[in-house]
Amino acid sequence: MSCQFRTDLAIETAEIFQESNELQGVRINKTIGKISGIEVTRVTVENEIGAQQLGKSIGEYITLDVPELDQSDLNYHREISQEIIEQLRLFAQNFYDKDILVAGLGNRKMAPDALGPMVVDNLFVTRHMMDYYGKETSMTKGMGCVSALAPGVMAQTGIETQEILKGAVKAIHPDLLIVIDALAARSVHRLNKTIQLTNTGIAPGAGVGNRRHGIDEQSMGVPVIAIGIPTVIDIASIVNDIFGDQIASVDVEMMNMFVTPKNIDEIVVQMSYTISEALNRICHPMGTSCI
Amino acid sequence: MSCQFRTDLAIETAEIFQESNELQGVRINKTIGKISGIEVTRVTVENEIGAQQLGKSIGEYITLDVPELDQSDLNYHREISQEIIEQLRLFAQNFYDKDILVAGLGNRKMAPDALGPMVVDNLFVTRHMMDYYGKETSMTKGMGCVSALAPGVMAQTGIETQEILKGAVKAIHPDLLIVIDALAARSVHRLNKTIQLTNTGIAPGAGVGNRRHGIDEQSMGVPVIAIGIPTVIDIASIVNDIFGDQIASVDVEMMNMFVTPKNIDEIVVQMSYTISEALNRICHPMGTSCI
Amino acid sequence: MSCQFRTDLAIETAEIFQESNELQGVRINKTIGKISGIEVTRVTVENEIGAQQLGKSIGEYITLDVPELDQSDLNYHREISQEIIEQLRLFAQNFYDKDILVAGLGNRKMAPDALGPMVVDNLFVTRHMMDYYGKETSMTKGMGCVSALAPGVMAQTGIETQEILKGAVKAIHPDLLIVIDALAARSVHRLNKTIQLTNTGIAPGAGVGNRRHGIDEQSMGVPVIAIGIPTVIDIASIVNDIFGDQIASVDVEMMNMFVTPKNIDEIVVQMSYTISEALNRICHPMGTSCI
């Protein structure tokens, strides 16, 4: 059996297999964040058997379950940003010393797909300042080296996102690529309530934008960390959630549709702050200025 | 029997009743647009019996069936704009001599709900020029008197749209209020393929934004024409389209969700041009300048 | 002598007259904010003599001099927001118990004029929740009653901003109207470095948008507090800053132009947070949720 329902979340497919005790080559480890109290699930795909079963690449998938993620908060969910930082350190100890390119994938004109571009809008980019002033000068004290792109989607550019990012990586040679993307979930209960961090990058066909080519260390030539939040559900998935396996087919026209909450515009604005704050603080640990 | 499924389109409810020959107090008349070739259906709700049966106010509902409405076009669907103009003339012979307020309802930050604000963005507003230069001067020759508002949605303003428009109408005393709104359809086959024109205004609870209070001649004190295009489907409706009457219940969380195509951002941009072109040309029949 | 140069800042005209010891009917009082260290100047126009001389209405004009206001900051200038709160309390002791309408004036499509709309975008509006749940319920605990409008500018609406706001105030009857507006300064050194708070509202002809009719307690029927930051300079003013009184005339075409920094888009985003944070915290003093 392999997972037939569309989800970008490793935890969703892992849970299905776990119920039936079929899971091989995959380790699941749950902990509670010490300061944040957030439930953190680490799914490790150890080998090809696990990868095929789960339909996910070999590597780590860290999931933060945050029921209040889609709720507004006077403090912009600072404790969630802090937990993201804690977990990102499992992938790379030191962000401050690295030359980091952040790519905000997705379509900024479509609220549920705008998470990536909105994170990029609030990043404190410094690469040009490092070039101009040098590192650890009076102008750049405590700042890491961050550059950022929001390449748009194929319908806008006519170009695969992978191609644009490949070109950018070749041109500027970062040490690390961080990609931010809106994801598709299978369960409505995970929508805007789950953050997935992975060192496997973005798989082909994943995300709202249905990318055809993967964005990972192999294709990019540098390590890739992906940060994603599910903001939409595919029609097929949601119908399955209601009716189980009884469904034969869904209208073809519907396959090009997605489901999302009516206030997704407000939710995405807020979630994008939570992620950009985490990145700004982990990249510029002693920096005093930011936006 | 009364219609239990959520739709803002009179034609959808009328069709259900027509199949069962139950329709009373409602006349349906189909024609083909002479120049455009567009199928035009006129649903007339004649009395309270028809109104209660259909769940729609007494008045005229003109529906344009335009299969290519969601397709891009080098000429921006000029013939559709022309057909909108032809049909609007059934509601008011002369737009040029009227002081017209256009209200673009909906949330400009959410693509499927941004139809109204986007139409307003492309209107050629002239009311301030009429105040300053007077009508039929060298500066205003061939121009009608148009003002426009995009009041936002209740989640952004904390105010019912009806209240804001009531205040605006009292302050500036237009002869006619035209409201533009994104609608909810029941059938995926009508999504972004149907234009509804009505002289009954906007009913309570209609639209993506789920308005609580109606916007019509009674509440506004001036005649109201509403122009709408269905851009979303409610979850309950779409499940019904697939499974008929077998459904008992849908998850509460899903009731706050909607379904829309993945390229709704491009579709709405284009449909908004088609409507704004119609309004610009009917309001400023001899004007040479426009945006 | 009366002030001939275009500025919306009372402090700028006051300073000119102070130099020549000519100032009558106007009191100027400088203090340093206890916590923030910000220099605060209070200009009180006491009577008609002062009003005519300064070209400003009778009332209080509080100016915060904040050299770092246009600089980015990891903490979003929290201490400046706090000082705004302290100073706003001079105009009204209690914001929590009032029904407050906030109007973000200006054009959201033009960065230097978008301050008002951007503040409104980040306000936590609650009026509809008060209507629905009532005050001090489990859903609204610690929240004040806030509604918000971004009415757009006359070139977009064809309607005077004063007219739209008059209609809105009549429709929803707030206890207090707070208007946010981008201002024009005379000196380049005050641009994006000065916050003006006043209980006199917005004067005719002020702001980037050149309003024709004033927005004040007299025209609105409720108390009006205006919060403004200068983001542009008129051409005539800047030429004067360089050449003093030697200038005879400036090209007519230039009179419709303004001067603004090349990074005004980033500056306005950040300054709008500083103001929206102040308003969110003064209106919802014990609220835990916010955007």
Added chain:
Amino acid sequence: MSCQFRTDLAIETAEIFQESNELQGVRINKTIGKISGIEVTRVTVENEIGAQQLGKSIGEYITLDVPELDQSDLNYHREISQEIIEQLRLFAQNFYDKDILVAGLGNRKMAPDALGPMVVDNLFVTRHMMDYYGKETSMTKGMGCVSALAPGVMAQTGIETQEILKGAVKAIHPDLLIVIDALAARSVHRLNKTIQLTNTGIAPGAGVGNRRHGIDEQSMGVPVIAIGIPTVIDIASIVNDIFGDQIASVDVEMMNMFVTPKNIDEIVVQMSYTISEALNRICHPMGTSCI
């Protein structure tokens, strides 16, 4: 003598030299567009002498003088789009058979710098369709192969625009790069009234965004056509227009400022249509669909 004032328009520097009969290595040729009636000036920088004198690279600079370019028009200035097409044919006979990458330079969040991104937003991109369906299939009949990028500005990305474009060109190998950019003019009378087409690309230091590295055939490895419209004036230039050579110095803070009309947001929206229409029609000569 070499030109000391900031302008991106070859015609402005050429005119200064022409007055004093000093011009060497530069040919100027004026014609009137047959259909459009637009005055077209062709400045040919023939050799290094001309290049140094004018401060412009060797190549062709075609200037369209269009007094009504900043005025709104019911027909979206179709005749201007047509004249742009006529003139572009001097640089390349056939656009339909080429694989064309269009880069919209500039900052989409700043109205006077948003010309490039806005043109890109309205382009009909097809490269992904050619990859998928092939050329001259039923889905792609009459369409050329167009891809498009809006890379953002260095303050947003931390990366030189030249670097991003170099990477993109290497990744997708277009036959031709067309860059669209907002320019700086010296004279207020040319602002939003002049279109410059050149086969020399974008020079270092040009544009609102002050690029440090040039974008031309040499750096890109493919032919580059640049299309620009001046939307801003530098402070130094405008002061010079009023006072001639009498000025010694301008305040340093002012050097980071620009001058632009108060309605630049509306003007740029409209001018971007005029350019995108020209590109859509020249690239997809027989295509029937477009946005």
